[in-house]
Every structure is written in structure tokens, then in C-alpha cells.
Amino acid sequence: MSLGYFDITLRMVVALIAGAILGYERTKAGKPAGIRTHALVCISSAMLTIISAYGLAEEFQGRNTDPLRLAAQIVSGIGFLGAGVIWKQGFGEIRGLTTATNIWAAAGLGIAAGLGQYYLIFITIVLLRIALKIAYILQKLGIIKYEDNNNKERSQKDDSGV
Structure with missing residues (x-):
């Protein structure tokens, strides 16, 4: 079975949108792999x-x-x-795991787009976006105490008077 041009185009455009949505949060957070990287991974995975x-x-x-x-x-x-x-910074502090995981998820979304699994893409994006915000949500509800690296760096600068 081969796909027609419309189906191929639809799947590739869905991959672009899915990757961009997933990468938006990383771009907004100022991480090294953002919208472009996630979209490229997703599109390439769909094509392959x-x-x-x-x-x-x-x-x-x-x-x-x-x-x-x-x-x-x-x-x-x-x-x-x-x-x-992913890189190690300082004593035992590893950074980039969430971004690396997001890139892996973008590849999965691309595979799903290539196979035409549109509902799977939709529900996965919804759940991934929740997962990216879950610590913040739980902190606001008072369930956990969580300080992300950006806030930690800010509070250290405030403490040092810089």
C-alpha cells in the first residue's frame, strides 16, 4: 500500500506542528533544543x-x-x-535530561505521524505538556517542595548580592 500526496503532506504537516508544540516549552524555558530542533526531529522521524x-x-x-x-x-x-x-555541571548536577527526553518524545511523535496515528499524537502531546508542568502544579498546590534550576540560580545570585 502506498500513500498519496495528500496523506503524505498531512502526516508531515502534523509532524511539524507536533514537534513545534513540544519544542515551544523548551524554547520558552531558554533551553538549547527548542522549537526548531523538536520540529526537525519530528518531521525527519515521520519521513523515515x-x-x-x-x-x-x-x-x-x-x-x-x-x-x-x-x-x-x-x-x-x-x-x-x-x-x-545532557551534561554534568558542578558536583553531581546533571542538566539536560528533560530536553533529551523531549527530543526522544518528538521522535516518537514523528513515528506516530508517519503512521497516521493522529489521536495518539494529540493525547501524547496533552500528557507530555502536563508532565512538563506537573512539578510546578504540585508545588503550587503545596504537595511538594520543588525548585527548578532557573529559580535555584536566581536565589543563589540574590543570596550572594550579585
């Missing part, structure tokens, strides 16, 4: 998934092949990109 699942299906029809083999490699391959945004 479309090639893997649909683009080669007619070429290898009747042969013993795995149409999602290429798409499956996205998940492990994106780890290299994610590792690039």
Missing part, C-alpha cells in the same frame, strides 16, 4: 517512518521483510542526539 512503512512496501512485496525496521532504528538513533544535550 513513511519511507519504512509505505515507501518500500511495493519494492519488497512478497519478500520476508520488516516494513518498520527503519522506523525502529529512529528510537535508538535519536539517543545520540539526546545525549548531546
